[in-house]
Amino acid sequence: MGSSSTIGVRIGGLAMLALASLHVPAALAEECPGHPDAIGTSRTIVVDPLAHPRIGTMQYPETLPLRDHEVVLTFDDGPLPKNSNQVLQILADNCAKATFFLIGEQARAFPDGVRKLVAAGHTIGTHSQTHPLTFEKMPMDKVQKQVDDGIASVTAALTDPSALAPFFRVPGLLRGPNVEQYLGSKGIQIWSADFLADDWRHISSAKVYDLAIKRLEARHKGILLLHDIQARTAAALPKILHEMKVRGYHIVQVVPATPDRPATPTDPQDWREHPAPETLPVAERPKFPSFVFAEAEQLVAPVASDFSTPDGKLLLSGEPFDRVKRPMQNNPAALWPNPVPPAEDAAAILPAPSETVFAMPEKTQPPVQAAAAQTNEPEPPAAAARAGHRVAVGRLGHGRGNQRHAGHVGKSGKMQQAEAAKITPRRQVKVASLKKREK
Numbered sequence: 222m223g224s225s226s227t228i229g230v231r232i233g234g235l236a237m238l239a240l241a242s243l244h245v246p247a248a249l250a251e252e253c254p255g256h257p258d259a260i261g262t263s264r265t266i267v268v269d270p271l272a273h274p275r276i277g278t279m280q281y282p283e284t285l286p287l288r289d290h291e292v293v294l295t296f297d298d299g300p301l302p303k304n305s306n307q308v309l310q311i312l313a314d315n316c317a318k319a320t321f322f323l324i325g326e327q328a329r330a331f332p333d334g335v336r337k338l339v340a341a342g343h344t345i346g347t348h349s350q351t352h353p354l355t356f357e358k359m360p361m362d363k364v365q366k367q368v369d370d371g372i373a374s375v376t377a378a379l380t381d382p383s384a385l386a387p388f389f390r391v392p393g394l395l396r397g398p399n400v401e402q403y404l405g406s407k408g409i410q411i412w413s414a415d416f417l418a419d420d421w422r423h424i425s426s427a428k429v430y431d432l433a434i435k436r437l438e439a440r441h442k443g444i445l446l447l448h449d450i451q452a453r454t455a456a457a458l459p460k461i462l463h464e465m466k467v468r469g470y471h472i473v474q475v476v477p478a479t480p481d482r483p484a485t486p487t488d489p490q491d492w493r494e495h496p497a498p499e500t501l502p503v504a505e506r507p508k509f510p511s512f513v514f515a516e517a518e519q520l521v522a523p524v525a526s527d528f529s530t531p532d533g534k535l536l537l538s539g540e541p542f543d544r545v546k547r548p549m550q551n552n553p554a555a556l557w558p559n560p561v562p563p564a565e566d567a568a569a570i571l572p573a574p575s576e577t578v579f580a581m582p583e584k585t586q587p588p589v590q591a592a593a594a595q596t597n598e599p600e601p602p603a604a605a606a607r608a609g610h611r612v613a614v615g616r617l618g619h620g621r622g623n624q625r626h627a628g629h630v631g632k633s634g635k636m637q638q639a640e641a642a643k644i645t646p647r648r649q650v651k652v653a654s655l656k657k658r659e660k
């Protein structure tokens with residue numbers, strides 16, 4: 222039995238993952254009628270989740286078998302009409318195909334948004350039902366419910382359930398043994414990422430663009446994690462795609478193998494970084510961005526931003542970015558090296574918290590997440606380090622409050638906007654935070 226048919230057998234029990242007729246267009250030429258400057262989609266690769274169950278070098282040894290200057294775009298947390306629609310239009314104007322990791326409750330609230338993604342030919346995976354930031358310690362029964370409900374909710378929005386790919390991104394990238402085991406048993410591929418643009422933080426769209434391009438240039442290829450629900454992401458995306466094209470990058474779409482669609486032939490080493498970042502001598506490592514997590518422990522001190530997830534959860538140990546944590550464990554002195562980053566990097570990658578740190582112009586981030594947001598207002602490095610640490614300490618208690626987040630995600634966009642509008646002064650949030658911690 223070939224691996225492709227194995228997939229069908231393994232996950233055939235899940236009606237929502239009946240993949241035989243998965244709706245995905247053939248690879249597009251790198252042309253986009255009516256949009257001569259579009260970056261296009263250079264090719265589509267078919268991957269076998271069973272052969273490569275976990276990908277993304279931020280957390281796993283393997284990543285997608287991309288060639289030099291190939292990028293896979295991924296968008297989390299949607300759909301949310303306004304910004305997701307804008308992202309969708311930008312991608313359409315660029316003939317660029319991406320992978321979207323949808324939250325079940327968002328899909329229930331905005332099923333049209335799910336159908337639009339499918340109609341546009343994007344790849345769709347799931348991102349749990351309510352987006353709890355506790356997957357790293359979640360008991361198996363809750364893992365199963367979160368995963369299964371998320372799949373069911375997205376499937377319910379689809380006219381063709383086979384349009385859902387067996388791809389999953391763990392909220393906050395908070396991988397854990399139970400979620401990995403469960404998804405593995407279902408033949409669902411876990412997608413971490415290769416690089417971020419920090420678009421969940423309170424930074425400008427210009428900063429999102431800057432981080433996306435600089436981190437891409439440090440890697441030359443990879444899976445980029447973005448959030449289509451963020452206005453700053455929608456604002457930055459046209460420029461990001463344009464700059465990628467100018468710099469010779471190509472967008473690649475990824476679809477799952479099915480019995481009728483065998484995986485793209487690859488060699489095992491294609492799924493590994495070459496050379497693996499940690500095998501590079503320090504002197505040869507890219508100086509910027511230091512946020513390529515594999516290098517971070519060697520190049521810059523940890524800052525608050527090192528300790529929060531792409532969904533804003535604070536992490537004190539460096540989890541979930543294991544590739545940072547491991548070297549730290551090997552070298553305890555690296556845990557708290559010189560907290561002052563190189564000056565030239567500070568403004569670009571180490572936005573210091575300021576008085577506006579808790580402002581929340583975005584619509585979907587819950588108050589507790591806003592506390593982790595950062596601005597791009599530069600501060601003196603020492604102040605930045607202190608402020609970063611203060612934020613870190615201040616969010617200690619938030620890890621326990623994830624049900625609040627979970628409940629928030631499922632609310633309608635209007636409710637979220639109304640709630641978000643209430644959250645601006647830092648002090649209010651701090652008070653709320655303290656009250657919560659007292660509970």
Ligand SMILES: [Zn+2]
Pocket residue numbers: 297298348352392393531532
């Ligand atoms: Zn998320």
